[in-house]
Amino acid sequence: MPDTKPTLMVIDGHSLAFRAFFALPLDNFVNSEGQHTNAIHGFISMLLLILKNERPTHLAVAFDISRFSFRTREFAEYKGTRAETPPEFKGQIPLLEEALQAMGIRTISKEDFEADDILATLAKRGVADGMQVLVVSGDRDTIQLVNGDVTLLYPSARGVSELKRYTPDTVRERYGIEPHQYPEIAALVGETSDNLQGIDKVGEKTAVKWVQQWGTVDEILAHADEIKGVVGNNLREQQDRALRNRRLNRLVDDVELPIGPLDLARQPIDEGKVRELFSQRLQFRTLLDRVLAQEGSGAEGEIAPAANAPKAPAVHTMVDEELATWLERQSGDVAVHLERTGDALAGIGLSTEASSAYVPYQAGTGDYDALVAWLAGDHPKVLHDAKLQRRWLWAAGLELEGVVLDTRIAAWLVAPTALAKTYELDHQVFAILGEAMPKPDPTQLVPDVEPSATATIAWYVSRIAGPLRANLDPGTLGVESDIELPLQPVLTRMENAGVAIDDTVLARIHATMREKADGHARDAFAEIGHEVNLGSPKQLQTVLFDELGMPKTRATKTGYSTDAKSLADLQESSPHAFLGLLLQHREATKLMQIIETLQKGIGPDARIRTTYDQTGSNTGRLSSNDPNLQNIPIRTDVSREIRTAFVHGEGFETLLTADYSQIEMRIMAHLSEDAGLIEAFHSGEDLHRFVGSRVFGVDPADVTPLMRTKVKAMSYGLAYGLSAFGLSKQLRIPQSEAKQLMLEYFSRFGGVRDYLRGVVMQAKDDGYTTTIFGRRRPFPDLHSANRVLRENAERQALNSPIQGSAADIIKRAMLAIDAQMLEEGLRSRMLLQVHDELVFEVAAGELDRMTEIVREGMGGAADLSVPLDVAVGVGPNWDAAGH
DNA sequence: TGTATAACGTA
């Protein structure tokens, strides 16, 4: 016979959320504001599963209001052994309650009572109202609630997603007693997690035996005289404990509540609120999907369009006059999105929030004059990843001007620390609008190209543009419009230009390195008597620590380090020819590998092209990839040879490199307004010599190389948050000496210390740091209770304005130089940016003028209280031009 | 086939 009784489910929210908190990694669940969400995610995920399996008709989640209740008043140490609730957890509870409410689920709490008392009360009243009751709790005390109408679902040790069912039968089977007797046992045995001490030497077996014989603690104590031995003595002496425990673990089942079981009938979710909360604040993409699916408003596996989501305007496919008319009619921002088939431009989508147009593009097949002029004109346009799309347009011979917002850049500027994928359009659409963008059917091998798709994508761009822009503070808006957007065409010119490579140089070095590597490998194998894979840290560990019995090095996650520094240390402590051969082999193979990577990137025109990622860093720097040209070796003589392969192309006269000297120290001098450091940069004296003379109290001429090394390490380390410990390690000096050095340094350059401290304090207050030009970086972890996280955030926070301002400055320099080159119609080209360095290819006859433009552009990129020093070099290849 | 780790190149 089907069970037609209504089913009431009551959940202990706190205990289950707490389990979820420890079951899911904290770091993987953080929203862009730094709010942790792992407990919320785990709880809701589990809740959905239970709801699906149990299908309750009535539902409530109970929460503790605080850790204090009538129990702590009776026994102050109740639950006293519990560690302070992690703040990362605490902050999640209000949000969880909000989410549950949005999902139409009642949350209940009651001053002075614990959640379990609410559960007990609702369970009892539910049964009285003729309901089946399911209690969901991670607290064993709730076993006492189990009876023929009440089942307990208890999370198993294996994780939150598996729940064990406690019915009267399973309780009998597990404990040999009736469920209502469980607290008698718990009172005798004690409960460590509640800080309730039991009777010494009484474990579960003894307690069960007594309860089976006498039934309750009271009765057992009445017969205490009959119990022999040590446990009998203990029981008589410690009976107060048992009585107290029994009082405390009895759940109160008549708590006064504003609502009863019958008020808890399942409610429909508030779809708008759920969408808003899950997409914007919690950033749970798949969970939202599941919540909505459960509600029956959409199929599993895809997010239903929001009930109130605007429908995409019909797309008009246009050419000729119709298109011209449409373009003329637009007064505000228009979103543009391109479509390609293969490498060819195939179509252009144009959209405002109200109107969409699609232009199939095939050069020479129609009249595109109006569109081409419009794209090249200053009508305001919005694109997602405008740098990429401009590149596509340029490839088709079309210009693009008037870009007023790049939604990808804007997303990065407000959250530069987020995962790369969160800057993708579909993520932004979901985060801002709570809507899933339509995706091509993945089961179609050749996806149908809906004529509407490209314009509809543009429509989504146009809809996120407003909210994104509204989200930008004036400083960030300035960075977007004055730095990042104008930089895009400059970067694209650089990417398109590439840099000429002399492959014969690379091939020669590669061959030399191959010989070296092979020889060193052979000799290394001879040393140990067998072959190993020298590229495998795991195999090397076996050789070094097992076979050769060398002392253990720095621990890594998987064993002991075999990095170059560890090997060098080993060579000192326990010299072995194998070590040196291994190091040399590493160096040779590393260079081979670098060369091979470069060779793969050489185009048919003998030039190599990188892609700059404008959203690739947390600080505002560019990153370079595919291949990365910002980490070409320079430090050793052999490795520098690789740079001789970077040459000027045919028709050009030379390479020119220009780099900022000590730009980060100069920025520190400017920001800190430290008089000593500012003087250092105005004095014309070598910076480290000047600082050394101050720190060691000698004439600049008497600063020894050792002194210079020390202050140099200190100066550079400053901007990274270097500690005395780190300084001592780097300089191989005692920690006390490092500390002394820092003290001396700061006694002469106290402004620097004050500034660095101030940056962190300001960031703690504001929640973010700011560069000279207004670029922000948020730092949620500055308030973390986790020391490692917090101190990491502190170092990042003190470094960010420095590194970020340097990034701003060189970007501004690039803009100025590019503009000047264009204005003068020069043929020379900017090729590379390596954080504080620019590389140019100089056309015949332009060297003198280029040198001036570069010096002026870089030197004048910021107005600091110290000069920006620029070092320029010229030569046939990157090595020769460098310094 | 994809992911994590160790290692190492740059500013």
Added chain:
DNA sequence: CGTACGTTATACAC
């Protein structure tokens, strides 16, 4: 126990 990046090979899970 010094910031910011990208790429590679190996090892291992699937």
